Amino acid sequence: MKGYRKYFGKKIIWFLITFVIAVILNFFLPRLMPADPVAAITGKMASGMTDASAVQEIYKRYEEEFGTNKPMWQQFLLFCKNAIRGDFGTSFSQYPRKVSDIIGSAIGWTIALQLPAIIVGWLLGNILGALAAYLRKGWDKVLMPVSLFMSNVPAFGMAVILLVVFGVNLKWFPIAGGYNFDMIPNLSWNFIKSVISHYQLPFWSIVLVSIGGQAVGMRSMSIYELNADYVKYARFLGIKDSKIVGYVFRNAMLPQITGLALSIGTMIGGALVAEIIFSYPGLGSTMYSAVTAADYPLISATTLIITVMVLLVTFLLDIVYGFIDPRVKAAQFD
Amino acid sequence: MKNTLRQLFHSGKFVAGFVIFVAILLTVFIYPLVNPGDPLEMIGVGTFARPGTYVSLYDAVRTDTQTLRLSEADDNRIAKALSAEDRVAMVEWFTTMGIDVSDLDIDDTDALLDLWNANYDPSIKPQGMTMAKRNYYKRLNNSLQEIRAADEIILAEPDEESGALVKSDTISKTDYVNVSQVANVKNLPLGTDNFGRDVLKELVSAAGTSIVIGLIAGTVATLIGLSLGLLSGYLGGFADDFIMFVTNVFTVIPSFVLLILISYSIGQEQRGAAVVAVVIGLTSWTWTCRSVRSQVISLRNRDHVNLSKLSGHSMIRIVLTDILPYIASYVVMAFILQVSTGILSEAQLSLLGLGPKTTETATLGLMMNWAMLYSAHTNGSWWAYFPVILTITLISFSLNLMNTGMDQVFNPTLRD
Numbered sequence: 001m002k003g004y005r006k007y008f009g010k011k012i013i014w015f016l017i018t019f020v021i022a023v024i025l026n027f028f029l030p031r032l033m034p035a036d037p038v039a040a041i042t043g044k045m046a047s048g049m050t051d052a053s054a055v056q057e058i059y060k061r062y063e064e065e066f067g068t069n070k071p072m073w074q075q076f077l078l079f080c081k082n083a084i085r086g087d088f089g090t091s092f093s094q095y096p097r098k099v100s101d102i103i104g105s106a107i108g109w110t111i112a113l114q115l116p117a118i119i120v121g122w123l124l125g126n127i128l129g130a131l132a133a134y135l136r137k138g139w140d141k142v143l144m145p146v147s148l149f150m151s152n153v154p155a156f157g158m159a160v161i162l163l164v165v166f167g168v169n170l171k172w173f174p175i176a177g178g179y180n181f182d183m184i185p186n187l188s189w190n191f192i193k194s195v196i197s198h199y200q201l202p203f204w205s206i207v208l209v210s211i212g213g214q215a216v217g218m219r220s221m222s223i224y225e226l227n228a229d230y231v232k233y234a235r236f237l238g239i240k241d242s243k244i245v246g247y248v249f250r251n252a253m254l255p256q257i258t259g260l261a262l263s264i265g266t267m268i269g270g271a272l273v274a275e276i277i278f279s280y281p282g283l284g285s286t287m288y289s290a291v292t293a294a295d296y297p298l299i300s301a302t303t304l305i306i307t308v309m310v311l312l313v314t315f316l317l318d319i320v321y322g323f324i325d326p327r328v329k330a331a332q333f334d
Numbered sequence: 335m336k337n338t339l340r341q342l343f344h345s346g347k348f349v350a351g352f353v354i355f356v357a358i359l360l361t362v363f364i365y366p367l368v369n370p371g372d373p374l375e376m377i378g379v380g381t382f383a384r385p386g387t388y389v390s391l392y393d394a395v396r397t398d399t400q401t402l403r404l405s406e407a408d409d410n411r412i413a414k415a416l417s418a419e420d421r422v423a424m425v426e427w428f429t430t431m432g433i434d435v436s437d438l439d440i441d442d443t444d445a446l447l448d449l450w451n452a453n454y455d456p457s458i459k460p461q462g463m464t465m466a467k468r469n470y471y472k473r474l475n476n477s478l479q480e481i482r483a484a485d486e487i488i489l490a491e492p493d494e495e496s497g498a499l500v501k502s503d504t505i506s507k508t509d510y511v512n513v514s515q516v517a518n519v520k521n522l523p524l525g526t527d528n529f530g531r532d533v534l535k536e537l538v539s540a541a542g543t544s545i546v547i548g549l550i551a552g553t554v555a556t557l558i559g560l561s562l563g564l565l566s567g568y569l570g571g572f573a574d575d576f577i578m579f580v581t582n583v584f585t586v587i588p589s590f591v592l593l594i595l596i597s598y599s600i601g602q603e604q605r606g607a608a609v610v611a612v613v614i615g616l617t618s619w620t621w622t623c624r625s626v627r628s629q630v631i632s633l634r635n636r637d638h639v640n641l642s643k644l645s646g647h648s649m650i651r652i653v654l655t656d657i658l659p660y661i662a663s664y665v666v667m668a669f670i671l672q673v674s675t676g677i678l679s680e681a682q683l684s685l686l687g688l689g690p691k692t693t694e695t696a697t698l699g700l701m702m703n704w705a706m707l708y709s710a711h712t713n714g715s716w717w718a719y720f721p722v723i724l725t726i727t728l729i730s731f732s733l734n735l736m737n738t739g740m741d742q743v744f745n746p747t748l749r750d
Contacts (some may be wrong), residue, residue, distance in 0.1 A: 018586045024515045025587070029595035086627045148738070152730040154678055156685055156702070156723055157723035160711050175712065181666070220741070262585065266675075270592025277706065290600060291687050299598060303591045 093293030125214025133222030151212030155270035219307035354732035373539035378530025508602025551676030554615025563626025
């Protein structure tokens, strides 16, 4: 157990350091933007006012409220202090809503959409890839080019195609939003039905895109393992084929888990853009509206949340990996 | 080198990818020569003109006509004049009349018209049908009759002195003009976009720009990744620890997020295509760096490298002559993947509204972004977005095929 503690301890320290750097980047980068959003919001509030000193007054009040009149490092400390309490300030574009409220209402949608979609895509992709490697001819000849092609369709492209085919033309599923626009979220049967039917297109567009990439990766890993010496030796010993295949796929899965940990950031990025296509009420659409409205408190909070989500998933995958990879296990017990 | 190339061109996958990519490149270079002009010129007024050949009506009336007696001409006219809603409305009429329409094909104009002529009677007032709806049917019926009855269109020009209209020419239903004799015919194979730009021309230029963006991003990412990886792997010690620290941090922080943050902080004004490309390169070098480093570490203690060290060669020379050639194939493969990721990243950024400035260049991402903003996907203008998706997919597909092919050549364990 001591070995494990060391392994996890190291991972946790890593996680924390990366987290701090992510917070710093998330805070400072959007604030380097040349435009002055406080001026923009003052302009919106003060439209029609002719008294220059009153406009000045409004500007000062907003500066006070958003804290933009203080030096950058004080703003940063204040941001950290408030962020610990879960307060990310006030949104510029949806004033006077709190950033944490906006994100709170979006994050559930994103997690409920992306986590299952990525897991299902990963599982299906790995099964198909393993089958392609094992069955070779026929399957492989068809499946490989198709998977490779599919994995290169950008997530937003798949989203648009599914939307047009199944939403606009066949009218099987609704094309926008997370639920019918005339409904108020509640726990009624009708609402759940509406949520499920709105869920289908975004879900499958993410799944279809991730299947391809995973299948290609799994196939080459499996072929690599199938050609390894231990397989030849096992065949030589006359061990049953099904048993060998079991070993092979277990070994081939390991790099796939690392691969998932490394690519999860990219996958989430693609899926967030797919959300925009469906105007799904998740973080992707929130980010889109924040970007178009130059709302940097909202942008930095959204990107921070996404970063933390990716960090957490990567961390979890690292832990899982530590448990199942015999090499890591062996290294810890040396 | 020659041998490697020959091996590469024996790999089916590599060749397929190479052919697709070269075909796209050739189109990008040759099409502007065939069809010169500014790709961002707004030729159309109004949004999303359908793909097809556009014949100038003004010129067509002034072109010498030829009389052709085609028996199906009237039917074709009616078929074109009947919109989808009209057809549905006609079927509705039949059902209110109590006619079985279960085996009626709504697109079969002949059958529809036969049934219509047999069953429509303007004097019938079906139960529950509004006045407006009845008038609609009357108008529909009249327009159908008119298409059959009308004989000619009269062209008139105002008289210069009196200002009164004087009949100058008539166009009868059997008049045809030869398209090759009409002065102005514009072929728009992919129609126009929301700004009225020629989509095909724009697409070709956008594909070019996007490939350049991918190449710049790939070069920046590969150069940074390669040099940091070489330094880190060859030097070891503190340099290695420090570089790996930075690399690990930027591997875990999603490059997509960094990309958004940096592009946003640059501001709309400064964001040209080249700047976006460099930013993409700056955020995607980490995995090249990691893999170069691990390969260099495995090479570092090979005999030929040690021999070189003993001979007193400088570090730069050792790296360039004893290490780089061994990882060159890998670096090229990584570069190819970086190019394809770069193109995709640009598209995603543009969809978020963080792409290059729109007015100067077209990129695949910007075309996609505009098509979405003007809801081409919901109003049926497939030509504004589908070719764009297909182009992105094909470019990235061809690059990945090349990469897989190279992988199989350089990595014998993966061979089929």
